[in-house]
Amino acid sequence: MAIKKTSLVEIAAERMKQNIIENNLRPGDKFLSEKELIQQLEVSRTVVREALRSLSSIGIVEVRKGGGVYVGHSSFDSIRNILEHHHAVHGVKLRELADIRKVIELGAVRLIIENDLQIDRSCFEEINRSYHEAILAGKDTKKYDQQFHQQLMKETGNDTFYKFAEVIQEYFSLVKIDLVQSRDSLIKSYEEHEDIIAALVQKDLVRGHRLIAEHLEPVFTFIRQVEEARGDGTDQ
Amino acid sequence: MAIKKTSLVEIAAERMKQNIIENNLRPGDKFLSEKELIQQLEVSRTVVREALRSLSSIGIVEVRKGGGVYVGHSSFDSIRNILEHHHAVHGVKLRELADIRKVIELGAVRLIIENDLQIDRSCFEEINRSYHEAILAGKDTKKYDQQFHQQLMKETGNDTFYKFAEVIQEYFSLVKIDLVQSRDSLIKSYEEHEDIIAALVQKDLVRGHRLIAEHLEPVFTFIRQVEEARGDGTDQ
DNA sequence: ATTATAAATTGGTCTGACAATATTATATCT
DNA sequence: AGATATAATATTGTCAGACCAATTTATAAT
Structure with missing residues (x-):
């Protein structure tokens, strides 16, 4: 007892x-x-x-x-609070976050394709169009990029997965990864989004995985540079 | 303002x-x-x-x-509490949990292999030996199986990933998935563990992924049966 | 120096009071 | 009767002081 x-x-x-x-x-x-x-x-x-x-x-x-x-x-709001403070106190390694993000996004693609889900193509394209316009107009593009990836999670049809992904996503956003992206690299990013949508429609898992990996590659490149520059790789 | x-x-x-x-x-x-x-x-x-x-x-x-x-x-303890109550109130779909688990475990294997990490083979084998003994002795095997999968997360070397996985793992354990496993299927499970270890050592990603998928298959089979039996697939 | 005892510190719970805000009931006007 | 303004009520927020219970620290005895 x-x-x-x-x-x-x-x-x-x-x-x-x-x-x-x-x-x-x-x-x-x-x-x-x-x-x-x-x-x-x-x-x-x-x-x-x-x-x-x-x-x-x-x-x-x-x-x-x-x-x-x-x-x-929403209990998940409180989780956000907790993680926010956790991050403020402990910080977190950039590479760890990037790796987790990759796991989640690859997982989302696999869930969609293996479970044979029909994605909302027009929704994806609507978001990506806004992304494209923001790029051309030189406006803030981050929002639409984020929206695209959120939509990817949502399309899994797995609400629990989506909520967890959302929480973790916001945990990420606490970290400032300032990828100074040129207009060209943004355009490239936009085109990759298009390709990812196509792979999802065609239900091509291998291609989808490869595209996601490529799409996230700039983040890892950035992290490698930071790690070399200061050794440890923690933020702040 | x-x-x-x-x-x-x-x-x-x-x-x-x-x-x-x-x-x-x-x-x-x-x-x-x-x-x-x-x-x-x-x-x-x-x-x-x-x-x-x-x-x-x-x-x-x-x-x-x-x-x-x-x-x-540990802020993560409180997250457990929150999720526990969330589950008690809302329940959760078995399939959603199983899918998330698969995403995490496949992700762990990929992280270990792609990041070229050397796993602690003896630790894995120690756990799996205990698992084997428990099976032969007819004792409770669940603990060691869980331990094996926890170790998989830990071997990613990604502490943030490990903590999230742990939280989610405990969220799973709130759901009673009573896989009535025969001795034979337990032995099979034990052997699959061995194969997974081997794949990790050989850094064979494709094989590792296939083995994890096969290893988790009984859970999905179980879930399909439950879903057919009562339609919705939520627990409780 | 170690141990036993006493004192002080610190958190746990209770009671009663008043303020600030939201809800509900009432009265008023059209 | 219905809409509106006003008053009464219910409900949470904050404060003060008291006493209890557990821990820590200081003191005394061995």
Whole structure:
């Protein structure tokens, strides 16, 4: 037996979580108020408030001043917060991030093709067209490039995969990889997007993989340069 | 300008996080006590305590009764908690999990081989030997199988990847996939492990990928059966 | 120097109070 | 009756002070 000395706050928080599960409450639903929780759990307001604070910081509930307590919408937002601070404290190696990104994108391509999914071609092309226009206009292109890759994840039809990829993607974006891309290399990137779309449509896995690898190559080239320049390869 | 109405608790928590970053505090270091925080932030004890509760629930600090406040060790533990509740509330599709696992494991093999890493062969074989013994003795084999796959992630030398994989792995383990494995299929699984090790040593990417795919195939077979039986494919 | 005891520090919980905001009920006007 | 403005109520945010429980530190005894 574990001789756990659990605090009242932890017990209260646990019981609140159970309450949500047992009553099958959905995100946005109204939860019990502080007063009701005090009566139900038979603890002081201090304990109830700290338990609520604990749950709200991980996105399980949302507390609105004067408005009551509601069931939280996205736990993944809190994960982002956690990773953000984790990154601020520990930093992370550029190469590690790049490798993970490659794993995810190659995986996405494989999922789409092996599971024989029909991709939303027009959506891809719409995004890539905007990308092209931004390049020609000399505007900020990063947004559309990112959008393209997000769409790739989404097309796997695997929502869990997509959410994880999104979280990790944002973890990446904390790192400033300033690829000073020339207009030519941006055009090349745009064309590679087109090729990737084609490979997905043709369900050519080998080609898709090769194209993704090539497409990400500039990042690895950049990282090699940075690593040589300062040795360790961590950001900041 | 954003017209944010931030509560004192949130401000306090934010400043505490900043404090940790600016003073470059490492996990396990002693942080400020409640009293000191009250003086420094000039807020009531209530606010300090709620802010600390908020930070401790996402692993940024650890609070010990009578002992003071310390910088937290692992933010990833809190992510596990979050996902655990997320799963309890939303459930998850078996196929999605299986697909993600495959992406990760194939990715691990590719990372090891493409980055030309020397794996710790004896460690792998040690684990697999224990696996073999457990099979022969009719004991619980799950642990060693899991250990084998964890080791695969670790061998990528990519700590960030490993941590993410670990979190996701535990997310999987929330789902009961009761593959009723016969002794023969367990032996087969053991032999596949051996083959995978061999492929890693020989740095044969194509073979490594094929072996992983085959090795995970029983899971997909199981999932197809479940999906046919009840249609949707979610757990619980 | 080691150990046992006492004191001080620190976090955990409770109570009561008032402020700030949101919701609901009521009264008013058209 | 319906829309609107106002008042009453409910709910969360913050504060202060008190006492308990666990840990750490200081002190005394061996």
